[in-house]
Amino acid sequence: MERLEVLKTYKIYIGGKFPRTESARYYSPKNAKGQALGNICLSSRKDVRNAVVAARKAVGGWSERAAFNRSQILYRIAEMLEGRRAQFIDELIFQGATKAAAEKEVNLAIDRLIYYAGWCDKYVQVLSSVNPVSSAHFNFSTYEATGVVGVIAGQKTSLIDLVSIVAPVIAGGNSCVVIANENLPLCSVTFSEVLNSSDVPGGVVNILTGKQAEMIPALTTHMDVNAIAYCGNDSATLATIQENAVGNLKRVRAYDKNWMDAKSQDLYLISDFQEVKTTWHPIENIGGATSSY
Amino acid sequence: MNKKGGLEIPDFNQSPKIDKVGVEERVARFQKRSIKKESKMQGLRMALNMIDLTTLEGKDTPGKVKQMCYKAMHLHDVHPGLPTVAAVCVYPSMVKTAANEVKGSGVKVASVSTAFPSGQAPLEVKLIDTKFAVDSGADEIDMVISRGKFLSGDYNFVFDEIAAIKEACGKARLKVILETGELVTLDNVRRASDIAMYAGADFIKTSTGKIQPAATMQVTYTMLEAIRDFHLKTGKMIGMKPAGGISNSKLALHNLVMVKETLGNDWLTNEWFRFGASSLANDVLMQIMKTETGIYQSKDYFSID
Secondary structure: OOOOOOOOOEOOEEOOEOOOOOOOOEEOOEOOOOOEOOOEEOOOHHHHHHHHHHHHHHHHHHHHOOHHHHHHHHHHHHHHHHHOHHHHHHHHHHOOOOHHHHHHHHHHHHHHHHHHHHHOOOHHHHHOEEEOOOOOEEEEEEEEEOOEEEEEOOOOOOOHHHHHHHHHHHHOOOEEEEEOOOOOOHHHHHHHHHHHOOOOOOOOEEEEOOOHHHHHHHHHHOOOOOEEEEEOOOHHHHHHHHHHHHHHOOEEEEEOOOOOOOOOOOHHHHHOOEEEEEEEEEOOOHHHOOOOO | OEEEOOEEEOOHHHOOOOOHHHHHHHHHHHOOOOOOHHHHHHHHHHHHHOEEEEOOOOOOOHHHHHHHHHHHHOOOOOOOOOOOOOEEEEOHHHHHHHHHHHOOOOOEEEEEOOOOOOOOOOHHHHHHHHHHHHHOOOOEEEEEOOHHHHHOOOHHHHHHHHHHHHHHHOOOEEEEEOOHHHOOOHHHHHHHHHHHHHHOOOEEEOOOOOOOOOOOHHHHHHHHHHHHHHHHHHOOOOEEEOEOOOOOHHHHHHHHHHHHHHOOHHHOOOOOEOEEEOOHHHHHHHHHHHHHHOOOOOHHHOOOO
């Protein structure tokens, strides 16, 4: 008997759940051959609002988790991605990549997650410092998560562009609201299913599909978003983001990188979304001894 | 039938039975109203002006109460022209402090009494509790009914107790807390509402805020219907105060819709309708700022209390 094909419904990812967009709209991006990639949620500003609420709720618990546990969870994401590599490769090819490029991209995404999993319980030690001061104080600076980060993912390809920025943001204990690749959204949505099955608490990563131009204003003006990571090179968009960020002095970081380059990963992508906390701890200096701690 | 103050006291065993499914369907409809733009703004401002800003904790201090009173009068000074809340609601020991703080501002002082929240104390103690609050300057008294007596069917006891407290209140308005979360059924909620109103309540109030579930819309709707029937029968207006669990603007607006469609516009003032809440005020303020500026707000920029 001939069976009916079951087409996948691509939904957005908010607070660990897969709702449809609040606006009930969709769009159908096409690949180079003109085939529709699927019916994709056309998220609205209200989805952005809901995602920020979920991200804010999640950030406290996530940033307070033991660093080693965050590391385990990032490693788990890589493991789950490994298990579904065939699906990701198929989707990348359907979106227009060659087989070799697709395989390379999935491999790189897995490796990149493992790279940042390794950093989770090390970046604080490496970045922090004990500072020389000319008073009787033990003075040290340490790093803490910025909070809720709005991520505008790169538009070149859908998996590595997303993973390369989300991984360092969450490795540093932040939660994020991601605006996915507009024209090639499939892997972004499937990646949220990977996140959902990898012990990442709901709300730590929220992924929205739809028109960037529609969501960027709501995300970048939002008073409860602490930082924006913009992956792209459109100077007008960047200017708008910077202007919008002024309302609550959001930290804005822009990246125009080729994420497919194996070297497009480093510690400073983590520290970009960290706040430095410096502590002055008074110490007793006994009998003119020089070293006091 | 008995008579009290010109009112014929009905047999409370005959209080109408409530159709739970019907109530749920009716309530679901209130939640489908779309309230936007100007009407939303008006609703939000109205909701703000109906809030009884509340702190009822063992760890309350005069400092905490003063801070809350300041908040009651200065909700969000960044945005001029906002109304104040209706009242602050505190324990009797804090009434004097609160009354001093809000003097001349139009904000009223409400005090819980009668061994709040359990109500498990002898009547003499409850009367002293109430008189103490009134003498300290409370404009309104929020009493709890004896739920144990009510559930064991001793309606006369509950009735007499409310009547006695009403007398002790003097000029202060009396809100009677039914603690619906402990009354189990909507039938009981209706019966307790009837008892409270006939015994002299000026307001009936859902909950103490200490028990879950608190002010669900089903319960509030049942009580609003009781108020409507009482008004039709006696011509007397009784106020309504849902308390506990109303923490966001949307729910507050749904409640206002329900009041309007059940009781009418006359009840849409803080003389006849109140929200007992502590976190609602900030959510309404955030909604007002969002509506004015078009920018989603963060609680980091609003005072805690």
